[in-house]
Amino acid sequence: MKIKRFIAISNRILLQIIGDKRTIGLIVVAPLIVMSLAGFSFINSKDVLNRIAPGLICTFAFFFTFLLTAVSFYRERVSGTLERLFTTPATKTDVLLGYLFGFLPLALIQATLIVMYSIFVLRVDYEGNIFNIMLIIFLIASISVNLGIFLSTFARNEFQIMQFIPVIFAPQIFLAGLIMPIDDLPIYFEILSFAMPLRYAIESLQAVMIEGESIAGISYSIGILIGFNLFILGLSILSIKNNKQI
Amino acid sequence: MNSLNKKDVSIISIRDLTIEYQGKRVLNNVNLDLEPGSVYGIIGPNGCGKTTLFKTIVGLIEPVNGEIIFHDQKTSNDINIGYMPQINALYDELTVLQHLHFFARMYGLNENINRKSAIKNILEIVSLDGFENRKISKLSGGEKQRVSLGIAMIHSPELLVLDEPTVGLDPKLRNELWRTFRQLASSGTTILISSHTLDDAKHCYSLSFMYQGSIVVSGTPKQLCQKAGNAEDLESAFLYYCNNLNTNEN
Numbered sequence: 001m002k003i004k005r006f007i008a009i010s011n012r013i014l015l016q017i018i019g020d021k022r023t024i025g026l027i028v029v030a031p032l033i034v035m036s037l038a039g040f041s042f043i044n045s046k047d048v049l050n051r052i053a054p055g056l057i058c059t060f061a062f063f064f065t066f067l068l069t070a071v072s073f074y075r076e077r078v079s080g081t082l083e084r085l086f087t088t089p090a091t092k093t094d095v096l097l098g099y100l101f102g103f104l105p106l107a108l109i110q111a112t113l114i115v116m117y118s119i120f121v122l123r124v125d126y127e128g129n130i131f132n133i134m135l136i137i138f139l140i141a142s143i144s145v146n147l148g149i150f151l152s153t154f155a156r157n158e159f160q161i162m163q164f165i166p167v168i169f170a171p172q173i174f175l176a177g178l179i180m181p182i183d184d185l186p187i188y189f190e191i192l193s194f195a196m197p198l199r200y201a202i203e204s205l206q207a208v209m210i211e212g213e214s215i216a217g218i219s220y221s222i223g224i225l226i227g228f229n230l231f232i233l234g235l236s237i238l239s240i241k242n243n244k245q246i
Numbered sequence: 247m248n249s250l251n252k253k254d255v256s257i258i259s260i261r262d263l264t265i266e267y268q269g270k271r272v273l274n275n276v277n278l279d280l281e282p283g284s285v286y287g288i289i290g291p292n293g294c295g296k297t298t299l300f301k302t303i304v305g306l307i308e309p310v311n312g313e314i315i316f317h318d319q320k321t322s323n324d325i326n327i328g329y330m331p332q333i334n335a336l337y338d339e340l341t342v343l344q345h346l347h348f349f350a351r352m353y354g355l356n357e358n359i360n361r362k363s364a365i366k367n368i369l370e371i372v373s374l375d376g377f378e379n380r381k382i383s384k385l386s387g388g389e390k391q392r393v394s395l396g397i398a399m400i401h402s403p404e405l406l407v408l409d410e411p412t413v414g415l416d417p418k419l420r421n422e423l424w425r426t427f428r429q430l431a432s433s434g435t436t437i438l439i440s441s442h443t444l445d446d447a448k449h450c451y452s453l454s455f456m457y458q459g460s461i462v463v464s465g466t467p468k469q470l471c472q473k474a475g476n477a478e479d480l481e482s483a484f485l486y487y488c489n490n491l492n493t494n495e496n
Contacts, residue, residue, distance in 0.1 A: 008351035019339040080335035088352035
């Protein structure tokens with residue numbers, strides 16, 4: 001692994017995304033539309049809005065990063081560019097780090113925009129530290145990058161990647177505390193919610209944003225998010241290894 | 247020259263290479279020696295194993311049996327190989343210049359001055375001067391092919407592995423590229439090329455005819471014609487080998 005090499009891969013990914021104006025528009029505009037719909041619907045129910053806003057920030061970071069990574073990586077696999085990359089001295093680690101740091105700036109910029117919009121337009125309570133918020137977004141986005149790389153192995157076309165969305169995201173949205181507080185879920189769903197990485201990101205962000213909790217106060221959730229990261233990183237490394245084709 | 251001597255002077259020696267995929271033997275005991283500065287062609291019908299052989303040489307496929315010996319005991323990761331795949335393998339959203347910069351960095355050309363000079367040189371070689379800021383999605387098939395070739399050559403490799411590099415190129419450009427290949431070979435670069443076009447095959451210094459994963463005959467273009475019952479040209483020789491091998495199977 002060489003730093004210059006994975007930075008070159010990250011730069012290339014950023015150039016590809018910046019070159020696609022519609023995707024940039026989607027990343028910036030779509031979350032603000034959804035935030036406006038949610039925010040103005042609950043404008044008179046501050047408690048609900050305070051719970052939903054951090055949840056939506058995490059969900060957007062998770063969703064868009066997954067979608068962009070899965071589609072981009074699928075294209076790399078089928079167009080032969082990934083294979084070509086492996087005929088250079090680039091290693092799997094270079095590629096994985098390149099992808100992570102290629103998509104991360106977008107996820108962080110998007111999260112910053114949503115946080116600002118939530119605070120200054122929707123008037124969501126805010127007691128937190130922006131760096132702590134970014135750490136949580138970093139952890140959930142990196143899970144998403146590796147999940148995208150891993151699941152793109154199973155897709156035979158881009159339409160199949162879209163089919164992963166309900167399979168992957170519906171359980172996260174319903175069981176991670178975005179719509180219903182986890183305490184109000186039936187016990188079997190509550191047990192299932194422990195397997196949802198989004199749960200820990202939402203819990204952490206709610207604690208940091210609304211209650212002004214420090215990193216030490218959310219260290220349990222951060223530890224679990226790091227665990228999910230390592231597990232899914234392992235899966236994505238295996239998926240790249242098994243992709244060589246004759 | 248006996249086999250031992252060949253191994254000593256070869257940039258790469260392939261010994262009893264066997265590849266299996268999903269239970270099917272794709273390459274069968276392939277032996278090949280490539281000498282520095284040679285232009286070596288692999289010809290054969292579709293699906294005979296040319297691409298698999300090339301992917302194995304560049305390290306994309308692990309052999310089941312046999313070995314690839316790089317000179318000075320190097321591995322495919324150490325030796326300077328440039329690979330041009332059969333499909334263009336380019337990023338539609340990026341420009342020609344962005345591609346060359348990206349792959350130059352991948353090959354370790356990190357100094358800006360070195361990289362820029364290598365890119366300028368390659369743009370001239372593949373006749374893409376003036377196309378620097380064009381996006382790949384706006385290029386024709388032949389232009390994409392030239393970008394792909396430029397990427398393979400950006401780091402001045404010792405061994406250039408080109409999988410059907412002239413597909414989609416007009417005869418003028420094909421001729422120019424062959425002139426470039428000969429120049430590269432004369433300066434010591436070894437070129438391994440696969441082609442369906444027998445026009446390309448006649449430019450090679452040595453040729454191997456592949457059939458169903460095995461190399462069935464090797465030699466200069468002239469020798470290949472002689473071995474095919476004094477065939478008039480390479481096309482007749484190609485058909486002779488295909489027909490003879492089909493008959494033997496039946």
